[in-house]
Amino acid sequence: MSEPGVAVVIEDDEDVRNLVGAILTEAGFEVHSAATGREGVEVVRHHETVAVTLDVGLPDMDGHEVLRRIRQFSDAYVVMLTARRDEPDTLTAFLTGADDYVKKPFLPRELRARVTAMMRRPRSWAMASAEELSGAVPSGSLGRNEALIEHNGLTVNYKARSVALSGVPLPLTRSEFDLLLDLLKNPGEVRTRADLVRAARGDYYDDDAYISEADERAVETHIGNLRRKLREDPQSPRFLQTVRGVGYRLAPKQPDGTIN
Numbered sequence: 001m002s003e004p005g006v007a008v009v010i011e012d013d014e015d016v017r018n019l020v021g022a023i024l025t026e027a028g029f030e031v032h033s034a035a036t037g038r039e040g041v042e043v044v045r046h047h048e049t050v051a052v053t054l055d056v057g058l059p060d061m062d063g064h065e066v067l068r069r070i071r072q073f074s075d076a077y078v079v080m081l082t083a084r085r086d087e088p089d090t091l092t093a094f095l096t097g098a099d100d101y102v103k104k105p106f107l108p109r110e111l112r113a114r115v116t117a118m119m120r121r122p123r124s125w126a127m128a129s130a131e132e133l134s135g136a137v138p139s140g141s142l143g144r145n146e147a148l149i150e151h152n153g154l155t156v157n158y159k160a161r162s163v164a165l166s167g168v169p170l171p172l173t174r175s176e177f178d179l180l181l182d183l184l185k186n187p188g189e190v191r192t193r194a195d196l197v198r199a200a201r202g203d204y205y206d207d208d209a210y211i212s213e214a215d216e217r218a219v220e221t222h223i224g225n226l227r228r229k230l231r232e233d234p235q236s237p238r239f240l241q242t243v244r245g246v247g248y249r250l251a252p253k254q255p256d257g258t259i260n
Contacts, residue, residue: 004119005050009033010040010066011081012059016104020053020081023108027115035059037066049076051115056082056093064096071097077118077174079111094218095225097173100201101218117201149184152238152254154230156184170229175200175222183240183250192247193219223248 007029011017014035021031032047034040037058044052052070056063067078080093083104093101100114147159155164158181163170172180182199183191191199193216200219223240230239241251 003028003030006030006032006047007051007053007115008040008044008047008049008076009053010037010043010058010063011053011055012036012057013055016055016081019108020111023112024051024053024115027112037061037063040066041069044070044074044076049074051077051079051119053079053081053111053115054098056080056084064092067093067096067098075174077115079114079118081106094175094221099174149181151184151187151250154239156181165230172226172229173222175218176226176229179219179222180226180239183248187250187253190243190246190249196223196247 004027007024009017009020009024009031011020011033012035017033017035021033024031029051032043034043037060040052040054040058043049054063054066054070058066063080063082067080070076070078077099078097079100079102080098081102081104099118102111102114147157149156149158153166155167156162161177163172163177163180178200179196182196194211196219197211197215200222201215227234227237227240232239237251238254239251241249243249
């Protein structure tokens with residue numbers, strides 16, 4: 001089995017930094033660390049980084065700002081670590097592109113399990129060109145290219161993990177892509193918030209795992225981001241419909257399959 005690659009620990013507390021580094025080293029990563037946000041951004045930039053643990057409360061800048069800067073050039077998996085208990089802080093982490101969020105103090109095995117679950121998800125985020133997407137066919141009759149799903153002007157290549165809206169590549173986070181794909185693969189079915197938490201978080205959340213209110217709120221945030229990127233009309237959604245008190249479902253396919 002190949003090694004998972006480079007991980008970067010961005011943490012100002014030396015004890016926590018050493019603990020997280022040891023956990024990731026035991027998991028097979030080549031670990032680099034940084035005590036400040038600015039240093040952390042540069043360490044991520046100068047290595048082929050696949051995973052980052054990022055403290056929210058850094059001495060020189062807020063961890064969310066560090067994440068925004070990392071997301072300008074890297075699609076590495078990012079786990080936010082924080083001692084804060086505010087729910088808005090959790091939502092901000094997902095809004096700025098975090099893959100997971102762990103509150104301190106944490107159990108070493110929990111952090112390792114979350115990182116391992118994230119690493120099982122595909123990392124290919126190369127956008128398909130308009131030519132590559134032009135052969136899309138409607139879901140339910142995918143023809144020779146079974147990786148392509150088309151719905152109301154939206155084209156998804158789930159093997160390449162690429163999305164285009166009316167032929168224009170659409171940048172989505174991993175969680176946004178996973179939620180959209182789950183809805184596309186279950187047309188007409190109401191997906192509960194718990195279903196979508198599992199879709200976004202992968203194997204770490206099995207059918208019996210406890211799903212918190214914060215997890216479900218995070219899904220709502222991701223759905224809101226998706227709607228904004230898809231330019232949804234809240235009065236007449238073409239992609240994501242809310243089922244009050246339950247969850248979400250894919251909007252019906254329009255006869256012309258195009259976007260107004």
